[in-house]
Every structure is written in structure tokens, then in C-alpha cells.
Amino acid sequence: MTAPAVPVLNLREVDVVRDGAPLLRSISLTVHQGEHWALLGSNGAGKSTLLSLAGALVHPTRGTVEVLGRTLGRVDMRELRSFVGHVDPRHPLRSPLRVRNVVLTGLTNTVEPVPRHRPTPDQCDRAERLLTTLGMGGKLDARWPTLSHGQRGRVLIARALMPLPRLLLLDEPATGLDLAAREQLLESLDALRRDHPELATVLVTHHLEELPASTTHAMLLRTGECLASGAVDEVVTTDHITKCFDHPVHISRTDGRWAARALRPPHRGTGS
Numbered sequence: 001m002t003a004p005a006v007p008v009l010n011l012r013e014v015d016v017v018r019d020g021a022p023l024l025r026s027i028s029l030t031v032h033q034g035e036h037w038a039l040l041g042s043n044g045a046g047k048s049t050l051l052s053l054a055g056a057l058v059h060p061t062r063g064t065v066e067v068l069g070r071t072l073g074r075v076d077m078r079e080l081r082s083f084v085g086h087v088d089p090r091h092p093l094r095s096p097l098r099v100r101n102v103v104l105t106g107l108t109n110t111v112e113p114v115p116r117h118r119p120t121p122d123q124c125d126r127a128e129r130l131l132t133t134l135g136m137g138g139k140l141d142a143r144w145p146t147l148s149h150g151q152r153g154r155v156l157i158a159r160a161l162m163p164l165p166r167l168l169l170l171d172e173p174a175t176g177l178d179l180a181a182r183e184q185l186l187e188s189l190d191a192l193r194r195d196h197p198e199l200a201t202v203l204v205t206h207h208l209e210e211l212p213a214s215t216t217h218a219m220l221l222r223t224g225e226c227l228a229s230g231a232v233d234e235v236v237t238t239d240h241i242t243k244c245f246d247h248p249v250h251i252s253r254t255d256g257r258w259a260a261r262a263l264r265p266p267h268r269g270t271g272s
């Protein structure tokens, strides 16, 4: 009998308190390889705080957080971080690096290339393959400042994947994208998940329309507490989302994708 795989991420009864304010309360979450979680909730619900725990950027105030089997507080957080892909849409690159070189900075986890670091031919091939999977194969030599927001987002995902992370964290990756760019990004994420079945991902968003069809699980956060968590079709329901956003909405799923529509109060006619 094989031993059960160690979860990629495991939070048990986690509280985060900052300046006396509870940001997360009693959160438990277990993510296994091959699972693709959506973290949903309104502004200030605690999604980014939870993602910071998963990315080994902050410690919990109470409870236990294990990232890739290592317990926060007992490991070198900086080293652990290098095994987690974290896509930050506010990537602070200013120089006109070529796309392939932006992706290679993922190996050193730096914004600019490290002067004496020479990637191997295998690593260069891998950067190209990732960019191709993400639909950027035609832009390998384009310069960073010339890319659109959507193209930058896809390059940053390839960059985060360079060190072969087992966990990829995506903080609102579709924010600010136009319709076509959003759809391309979501298709790229679906393709990535197909090509890397061992990868686990956690994606934060406010918008159900920004969930890739390959999403397998979801957690709903409301003012720092977990409202529902588990298989996506049991969690992303009209009832749960209405409670989560404190607003009456109707949720539908078509061809794998979700849509939310606000319910209006019944129209009162003026006649009779």
C-alpha cells in the first residue's frame, strides 16, 4: 500500500490578527496535488492574507500552516518561498527585458537577471515551452514594456513556473484584462493544468466569470471566516454566493464556466 501523498498546502484552525484586528478566523484548508482551488470573497474578506500564508510570506497568529509539508515557523521561509510560484500582477520590472529573459528570472527569483547566472540550455528550452503553452510562443523576443497587460500576466505565470513549483498562487490574474485577453488567459490556465497534472493552484478572484473551467475546488471567505469549502460544484452555488457577497445573485454554469447575475426585486406594475 502506498502512503497517502503529503498535502501541498495544509492550514489547520488558522487565525491571523494584525493590529488587534482579526483578518482570518479558524481557517482550515487542505490542497492536494492536481487540485485547482478558487478563493472567493468580497473586498477585505481575507483572500490575499490567506494567499500570503500559502506563499510563506507571513506567519499565522494561531494554528498551523504547512506548505509543501514544511511547517511555517519551523523552516527558513525564504527558502520555502522559492518552491512556491507566486504570480504578483504588480511585478516591479522596469527595464526592457525580452520575454524569454523575464521568464528566466524565475530561476533566481529576482526581478532583474542576476549578472553571473547562466541558465542551462534545458532551462532555456523549458522557458520557451512554458511560454508556448501559455500562448506566448510568438513573443519570445518581445520586450517587456511593449506587452499588453494580458500578455504580461501570461509571461509572469511562465516565470513563476520556471523553478518547477508544486504550488502556483495566482492573485486576481484576470484583473484589468479585456474580454479577449481574459479568455486567452483562462484557456492558457486550462492548458497548463492539463500539461502539468501534478501542479496544484490557488487562484484568488472576486468574479466567477474569471474562474477557469478546470477549477476543481473552492473556498468562500466572508469577513475572515470560511463560509463554505470543498468541491467546486458544492460550494459555488446560488445560496452560498448570495451569502458570501451579501447580495442576491443567481449562479449558472455553462460549458464548465460560471456566471453570476444579480436578482432584481420583482417589478411592481403601476396598473390595477
Ligand SMILES: Nc1ncnc2c1ncn2[C@@H]1O[C@H](COP(=O)(O)OP(=O)(O)OP(=O)(O)O)[C@@H](O)[C@H]1O
Pocket (backbone or CB within 6 Å): 018, 019, 021, 023, 041, 042, 043, 044, 045, 046, 047, 048, 049, 050, 206
Ligand atoms: N497589516 C494589516 N493590518 C491591519 N489590517 C490589515 C492588514 N493587512 C490587511 N488588513 C485588513 O485585513 C482585511 C483583509 O485584507 P485582504 O487583503 O486579505 O482582503 P482581500 O479579500 O484580499 O481583499 P480585496 O479583495 O479587496 O483584495 C482588510 O480589511 C484589510 O484592510
